[in-house]
Amino acid sequence: MDFSISLTINGVERRITFDDPRVTLLDLFRERLHLTGTKKGCDRGQCGACTILVDGRRINSCLALALSHDGASITTIEGLAKDDQLHPVQAAFIENDGFQCGFCTPGQIMSAVGLIAEGHAGTDPERVREGMSGNLCRCGAYAGITKAVIEAQKSAGEARTGEAA
């Protein structure tokens, strides 16, 4: 039996047909749409490598069935940079060396974007660490990750102040 849903993925609306109700958003992207930026580290919601934004909120895509997300608007790591301009979080990850092997990185970055949007971590390192603790990094790039999130948070704050003024 075929299922059909519509998803807006990185700003592009797509009608997606697939034949299996067991497909998660993670496997849909990786194996069927060949959007492989999002990573699978555990497939059971324990590592955060698969973090994406669904309607602006960060979720573990390995725990999300594609079928139950008809109509959702999704951002993955591939959709973050705009017109070859890196998102401030991406730029901050490079500048602060917020990764080593890079496997957890798409999830870290999406989680950071989500955290900044949630707005309760601010630039307090303790809160940022707490807010990013759903994303494991076995390489231990946490110091750089924390710095990157704070730096991106600051530039987001400045951008907002700029807009308001």
Next chain:
Amino acid sequence: MSDIPTLSAGSHQRHGSNIGQPLTRRDGLLKVTGGARYAADNNPDGLLHAVLAVASIARGRVTHLDVEAAKAHPGVVDVMVPGNRPALASDPDEKSNPFMFRLDLLQNDRVRYAGQPIAVVIAETFEAATEGARLLAPTYETEQARTGLEGEPFAPEKVGAGNAARAQSGDVEAELAGSARTLEAVYETPAQYHNAMEPHAVVAHWQGDRLVIDTPSQGLAMAVMRVAGLFGLTPDKILVRSPFLGGGFGSKGFLSSAQILGILAAKLVDRPVKLALTRPQMFGPVGHRAPTRQTLRIGLGQDGKLTAIDHATLTASSTFDDFFEPASDISHTLYAAPAIRTSHEAVRVDTGTPLFMRAPGEATGSIALESAIDEAAETAGLDPLEFRLKNYAEAEPISGLPFSSKALRECYEQGAARFGWADRPREPRTMRDENGLLVGWGMGTATFPALMFEAEARAVIRADGSGVMETGAHDMGQGAWTALAQIAADAIGLDLTRVTFNAGSSDLPNAGIAGGSGHTATAGMALHKAGEAVIAKLADLATEDEASPLFGADNVGVIARDGKLLRRDDESRGEAFGDILKRAGLSNIEARGKAGGDNAAREHYAMHAHGAVFAEVKIDPDLCQIRTTRLVGAFAAGRIINPRLVESQLFGGMIWGVSFALHEEGIQDKRSGRIVNGDFGEYHVPVNADVPSLEAILVHEEDQLVNLLGIKGVGEIGITGTGGAIANAIWHATGKRLRRFPIRPADLLG
């Protein structure tokens, strides 16, 4: 790799010396945009998905698999079991050298550890393969699993990477008998699982008699040879691509059974196949750090000097192969004593075969030795740093060799100053913070050998003045794409932006293995030599050419800088690379270079990196929750190629030290032999909130003996020292000596 763009060079302005600059990662752009392609990101046309079924018992036989049920599931294409597994050219149980680990490739129905592959289900989709594997519903004939360290011990001849299992200098028993004070303590470390974030994966594609595999590898050339031997292929028919590893830590040094099974599955169905391990499957067939029980006996003189160190390790290997965690060896290098003895014993248990895991031996040995040294300092009534300085090894203790360099005193000094160690009260349980938490300060010494392996590289200079440098190096996160490119660019006197650096594929010159913290030194030296060789060729062209301003300069010599060759005695006279080549009618010129340990120097010197780690912990006096709040490490590891990346490596190592002291432990059920906490929910590794404020001081150290570039390696040293520093800080906070790791809040209760 053409898909590695050089980041626009904003952070890289200086010409002439790429080495030493804190460049951001050249693969950074790919990694932050999702463009870095890891093995499982490959989706060739016609791809099928394979899922392993693994044993849920630790010892016995598979008596039945419901292959029919699995095959009947829509989408399942085939099920690979011992009966239909394609033939291999060599026996997976054959062992012709110590680094050829026995594999589980469905050679029979035997089960020798929980998590062992027992079948492979191949399907059109991942979902169908997963369900097919479940439908196999295996039944077993089960035998009692052997677990723990209580079995009959035996004495292996070799441990680790072929070190002698026993070593000694002086008469330990006599020294202990004559010591003013002695202490004996037993330390236990658990099984640990590498758990790189990227589970082992392979995409295998047979193209006629040619095999292309995408799989993470810390040793591409070895991987090719292993596959060649198993499949009866010549190495030139095999291409292994591993541009990015999602972490390795030792578990991707050798191809695992799982990866070979993916290749076999592709052969069986004659289509490309992707096989990725699930997280729980990372707790069986891909190696682990074996548990240890270490007994340390220490003798002390009246003056607070060590008289003897006796370090005995009991560890475990699998029932069918040999790898022995060389924990006692740490006592060979750090502290001077008239008598030192190290030894190892082992038992056999029903687990997968243990393997090299980040600082194999050093990490396990260090946490025990550094704890024991702290206990000895306390016994001697001395400050732990003062005690370590009093027993500082001026020459390598057992061998008696001088150190090629050893800036450990500077590490102690700079680390202690930065941490504020001088203010530490000697008595335990005397410091509290403003919230009433117990505060403790502890320290440990870090050390790791400066190893070199063999490698080759190729250097090309083109008529347009650009260069190509290549070696089949491996970037598992340490930063090879960047650090090696920096070395490569300097080797041919070009700015990094003018050099194409290729790595990560088996069709490039053999870069050896990314292990033993020796990859930057090894592959870097090969690149350096290749560069030297191509520059020498270019110089020959110029100095023999009357039309060149360098004509006749062969006696005084030339140097390469900024894309030009310059007379060594008069740098105003020189010529651009491209001009030399064009006049000679050449489009490019190339040469190869080789690296290996300089054995002559290695026979006469002991070569190690060193460091000192200082830790602060805070402990809730009622709930006993333990937090590491501050870590300062000072490390001397020879020349630093890229301080930004090195700091990250050291931090990563220190976090593994936190994990060793407080978090990770693989628990094997005594009854079933299964790992009961085989996932990230139950097998704890530090999360961001567990990681304290970290500082790593890079202590200046020059060493012309380790290798021409003076590199010692930094990938593993951070774990050593750190675990012990935290354990010692816990003692200092509470007055309790805890000798079983990881230390948990429950251990402090009561």
